[in-house]
Amino acid sequence: xxxxxxxxxxxxxxxxxxxxKPSKKNALINFLSCVPExxxxxxxxxxxxxxxxTPGMMNDKYKRYPNIDTILPTCRRNPSQQEYSLCHSAxxxxxxxxxxxxxxxxxxxxxxxxxxDIDKYRKEARRTATIAQEYI
Numbered sequence: 344x345x346x347x348x349x350x351x352x353x354x355x356x357x358x359x360x361x362x363x364k365p366s367k368k369n370a371l372i373n374f375l376s377c378v379p380e381x382x383x384x385x386x387x388x389x390x391x392x393x394x395x396x397t398p399g400m401m402n403d404k405y406k407r408y409p410n411i412d413t414i415l416p417t418c419r420r421n422p423s424q425q426e427y428s429l430c431h432s433a434x435x436x437x438x439x440x441x442x443x444x445x446x447x448x449x450x451x452x453x454x455x456x457x458x459x460d461i462d463k464y465r466k467e468a469r470r471t472a473t474i475a476q477e478y479i
Contacts, residue, residue, distance in 0.1 A: 345376040409438065429456055 349372050355361040363371065395401040399413025411434055415422060422430065433455045440447055449459065449469050462468040 344379065345372060348372050348375045433457070 352361065352363075352368055352372060356363075392401070392406060396403060396406075397413075398417060399410040399415075402408050402410040402413075411430055415427065415430060436455065437447055440451055453459065460468040
């Protein structure tokens, strides 16, 4: 890999497309030669799955379905027994809706009996399905 990258740098230099000091060129060649190995070890299946198992986005057994008993403890407050029961009873319709729509809007949650979320200032916190939500 290092030889390939080095050859490409030599070609780019001869074509006048790149001009680097030898020390910078060597450092860049060394780094670029390692990138495939870094990416391969960082993107291992076990690491990716762990990122979904820990917050409950998939279960341990089938590694396919969300795990409500792992998701609920991520709430900022402990749900009441009534809320817990509602989560369990509404889980199947919520999962179905998510598969169809790709998200679950507040109005559907209200139809199922869930209260509206409240922010830290005790005001209603409605989530809109916009691209801005990806960056919050």
